[in-house]
Amino acid sequence: RLLPAFGVGNSRAPEWEATSLNTKGRGRRTNEGLEIISKLWSEGSVDFDGEYYRYRSASIEPKPVQKNMPLWIGGSSDAAIRRTARFGTGWQAAFEAPKEIRAIIDAIKAALVKEGRQIAEDHYGAAFAYRFGSWSDPSVARASKFYRERLGRDPQATFVVGDGNDMLARIADYANAGVSKFILRPIGTGDKDILNQTRLLIDQVLPGLKGLNRVN
Structure with a gap:
């Protein structure tokens, strides 16, 4: 069983320094990647013109058997909450304590209303x-x-x-x-x-x- 989960990563991770990459913009880069993945999983040919990625007539085969692939999002920042509401079929906490979780889930649900989307009640993880x-x-x-x-x-x-x-x-x-x-x-x-x-x-x-x- 495949349950993909995505997050922007830890800004303190040594990989950033080792690869000489700037952590700034990693949230926007992730958003573009999630949009591309979602399209590739469901569309025959994908054109994308973003800030970080550009594709023409991109495709993958074979496509997932599931029409709506699970796509869980991690993170608790305002940007992560918006990202979850926009792309997620579930939310996975990383290191948040129980007392922090309820407010985050409530914020995700409020953001989902604005997006016109839903996440199943049993699709919140810790x-x-x-x-x-x-x-x-x-x-x-x-x-x-x-x-x-x-x-x-x-x-x-x-x-x-x-x-x-x-x-x-x-x-x-x-x-x-x-x-x-x-x-x-x-x-x-x-x-x-x-x-x-x-x-x-x-x-x-x-x-x-x-x-x-x-x-x-």
């Missing part, structure tokens, strides 16, 4: 990193340092470190804010540790999700 263990675990310390330096955010607000009940409580908080799709990223060191964290999630969290997998 993500968080988790660890079965304690905050003193070396892997958590490393991930926290990276999170602060790379993203400029507080890991205490978004990481979930503890046991299965802590994970379920965070999922419930997101669900109460309007989220029904989740990406959970294990915090670990090496394949064996990450696999163990994934198994703990399956054993201790999935059985407790009954009743939460619904639109709130």
